Amino acid sequence: MTQTALAAPLVTIRPLGRRPGHSHPHPPAHTPAHAPAHPSAHAEPRTPRHPRAACALPAPPPDADEAAARRELARRFAQRLVEVLAGARPAGQLLRHTTHDGYRQLSGLVRRGPLRSAAGRGRLGLGPVHDSSPAPDAVEVCVRVAAGHRQHVVAFRLERHRRTEVWQCAAVDTR
Structure with a gap:
């Protein structure tokens, strides 16, 4: 099998605006005193293309109780997920706790059995659970x-359902 070298990029991307200390190669001609500094200086102010109200605000930091509840939820789900991946628990028990895509990924991992052979040799040890919350309704x-x-790593994403407020596993992967 031969390897091909990657071609050089077709377009060079440069930052917008002038570089510090760099002046325009041709300075503008003399502007009459009666002419506005900018053509739209006397025009109506333009409305912004993206109003600030439509921009997403950063998620407020969760209070201590909510963060502790999310950590406990993540720890409990991780325990059950590892048991399913090891073959000690049937995957159907997590069916109502996963989205359609999440269950499809989980069932593919169960068929592949990344932790099944390890579970037969001895006990599985669950290490520390690391969680982060990129959005208020996701962990x-x-x-x-x-x-x-x-050593194996199991990663998953929990999302809160909009209507039912139930946490569901939306994605799962192992290495």
Whole structure:
């Protein structure tokens, strides 16, 4: 199998605006005193293309109780997910706790069985659960799983359903 080298980029992207200390190559001609400094100086102010009201505001930091509840939710779901991936629990038990895409990913991982052989040799050790909240209704979680001499990583994303307010696993992956 031959390897091909990547071609150089076709377009060079430069930052907008002038570089510091760089002047325009041709300075503008003398502007009459009666002419406005900018052609739209006397025109009506333009409305912005993207009003600030439509821009997403950063998520407020969760209070301590909410953050602790999310951590506990992430830890409990990680435990059950690892049990499913190891074959100690049927995948159907997580069906109502996953979205359609999340269950499709989970069932593919169960068929592949990344933790199943490790579970037969000994006990699985669940390491620390690391979670982050990129949005108010989402939690991304990563957990290390010790299986004998091997280490695995399980990552998943929990999202809160809009209508039911139930947390569901939307994505899962293992390495």
